[in-house]
Amino acid sequence: xxGSHTQKLGSRSIAASLNGACVKFGDFTALADISLDxxxxxxxxxxxxxxxxxxxxxxxxxxxxxxxxxxxxxxGKTTEAARLAREFAFVFQDATLLPWRxxxxxxxxxLEIGRKRGITIPVGDRTPRELLELVGLKxxxxxxxxxxxxxxxxxxxIARALVCQPKxxxxxxxxxxxxxxxxxxxxxxxxxxxxxxxxTILFVTHSISESVFLGQKVLMLESNPGRVKEVVDIDLPxxxxxxxxxxxxxxxxxxxxxxxxxxx
Amino acid sequence: xxxxxxxVGETSPQNRLSEQSRSRLMNIAIPLGTAxxxxxxxQLGVRLFNVPKYIAPAPTDILAVFRDEFPLLMRNFWxxxxxxxxxxxxxxxxxxxxxxxxxHSRLVERAFFPIAVFINTIPILAIAPILVxxxxxxxxxxxxxxxxxxxxxxxxxxxxxxxxxxxxALELARILSASKSEVFWKIRLPSSLPFLFSAxxxxxxxxxxxxxxxxxxxxNVGLGALIIESTFNFRSPLLYATVFVSSGLSVFLFVSVxxxxxxxxxx
Ligand SMILES: Nc1ncnc2c1ncn2[C@@H]1O[C@H](COP(=O)(O)OP(=O)(O)O)[C@@H](O)[C@H]1O
Ligand SMILES: [Mg+2]
Numbered sequence: 040x041x042g043s044h045t046q047k048l049g050s051r052s053i054a055a056s057l058n059g060a061c062v063k064f065g066d067f068t069a070l071a072d073i074s075l076d077x078x079x080x081x082x083x084x085x086x087x088x089x090x091x092x093x094x095x096x097x098x099x100x101x102x103x104x105x106x107x108x109x110x111x112x113x114x115g116k117t118t119e120a121a122r123l124a125r126e127f128a129f130v131f132q133d134a135t136l137l138p139w140r141x142x143x144x145x146x147x148x149x150l151e152i153g154r155k156r157g158i159t160i161p162v163g164d165r166t167p168r169e170l171l172e173l174v175g176l177k178x179x180x181x182x183x184x185x186x187x188x189x190x191x192x193x194x195x196x197i198a199r200a201l202v203c204q205p206k207x208x209x210x211x212x213x214x215x216x217x218x219x220x221x222x223x224x225x226x227x228x229x230x231x232x233x234x235x236x237x238x239t240i241l242f243v244t245h246s247i248s249e250s251v252f253l254g255q256k257v258l259m260l261e262s263n264p265g266r267v268k269e270v271v272d273i274d275l276p277x278x279x280x281x282x283x284x285x286x287x288x289x290x291x292x293x294x295x296x297x298x299x300x301x302x303x
Numbered sequence: 304x305x306x307x308x309x310x311v312g313e314t315s316p317q318n319r320l321s322e323q324s325r326s327r328l329m330n331i332a333i334p335l336g337t338a339x340x341x342x343x344x345x346q347l348g349v350r351l352f353n354v355p356k357y358i359a360p361a362p363t364d365i366l367a368v369f370r371d372e373f374p375l376l377m378r379n380f381w382x383x384x385x386x387x388x389x390x391x392x393x394x395x396x397x398x399x400x401x402x403x404x405x406x407h408s409r410l411v412e413r414a415f416f417p418i419a420v421f422i423n424t425i426p427i428l429a430i431a432p433i434l435v436x437x438x439x440x441x442x443x444x445x446x447x448x449x450x451x452x453x454x455x456x457x458x459x460x461x462x463x464x465x466x467x468x469x470x471x472a473l474e475l476a477r478i479l480s481a482s483k484s485e486v487f488w489k490i491r492l493p494s495s496l497p498f499l500f501s502a503x504x505x506x507x508x509x510x511x512x513x514x515x516x517x518x519x520x521x522x523n524v525g526l527g528a529l530i531i532e533s534t535f536n537f538r539s540p541l542l543y544a545t546v547f548v549s550s551g552l553s554v555f556l557f558v559s560v561x562x563x564x565x566x567x568x569x570x
Binding site: 098101102103122123125127128129131133135137138139148149151152153155156158183184185 | 469471472474475476477478479480481482485489490493496568569570
């Protein structure tokens, strides 16, 4: 009933809307019957056992894999239309920078692609230079990726994702390969960026504490086939500080999610 | 005692720097010293055992050729240089373009790759006379042979290079709705450059071999022709000098490619 209602309204005010979406690879069902509405400006984290379809879900939303059945809409558009309008951006686990381009040139890449074909590229309020400053890389504009640390490379990737001012930011374990201190630092930075830009974020992680620390909602997926196990609201105050993780409320959420994860 | 230990354990930056430059100096000095020692042994051996000049000339005899016959050497150097360079450009260019076609169309690859492999299996010494028959005794045949010898390694490396793009980079391109030509110019081609340069370094030396082999079969100028001529006339010092010029040409081309690589590939 909810689904048909949002359909009729054209769900323009929903950042991402999945209606009974399934993804199949041959005979294998990676995602089964996912229905979700993600409100604009929300920060969702996605948690689940490995291989349950977290990446597949982001790839479904970002038009990299088609749904076998069901529909996916982004701000009321098809995923393809949203992709062409650069409504969303993707941050991969490894930064996926082009090694021959400087940090600045990597951030500028989305602005170059499509320009010659006369595609209107949405240009954000911030220049690539300002974005590098926002992620704390002022002065390293001309550095090549191999001259930067893993954390710095990931920050360049985030700046690149922000350059077209996406309304939806998809992140697939972006800090999964980083050490804990760098990860903490980037978590705080990401929350600042989220607050400043007001973008919607879908963030895949395999860390329970990261999912609670960042998310307003934690989407728990279960595997075989991948489906929604539960959506847990995280009622923790914003802005969040590292010390939050030592509070009883935080640990209660973590314990609850750990329990859910064990059931998967 | 602890003081002296500390002094031993610690190396000041200046010390380390001079150590570094010393080790670099050693890197040059050791092979150079070995080469000089070998030349001296050669010189002494030839003189001591009275080896006839036409069997094995002494290094000084070869130096004398460089002094006396320099115009002759140069007259034969230039044709080989031009043939090698032209063969290098044509062979590698063809390989690059065909590699691009292969990567864009599996059909083209399936149609032509077996033929490329077949051509590569024919020994260059066997195919060279055929090419000289077809193209005549001029420079063309030598250029074609030099090009042919460069072709295959570059083709294989370039195909690998163009395919070396990570799947994630391609997904990034897709999310940005990049066109096929944007993917090619902005991602595939730059990714292939390290592979291309390792092939070009091979080609830099083989193209000279190709040109010389071509000249052996039918030419009256060029380093290859000079090698044949000086062999048949027992002019061994001239033969050795020509061989040195030939390897000098290879080294020159190799170093040029290496410098270009250093300038272009900074990642
Ligand atoms: N391109 C593909 N082809 C076939 N199977 C795939 C493909 N991509 C993912 N899968 C399968 O789908 C399931 C979910 O994968 P994925 O979304 O990557 O899991 P994760 O939750 O660890 O990110 C896995 O079992 C994986 O083997
Ligand atoms: Mg994954």
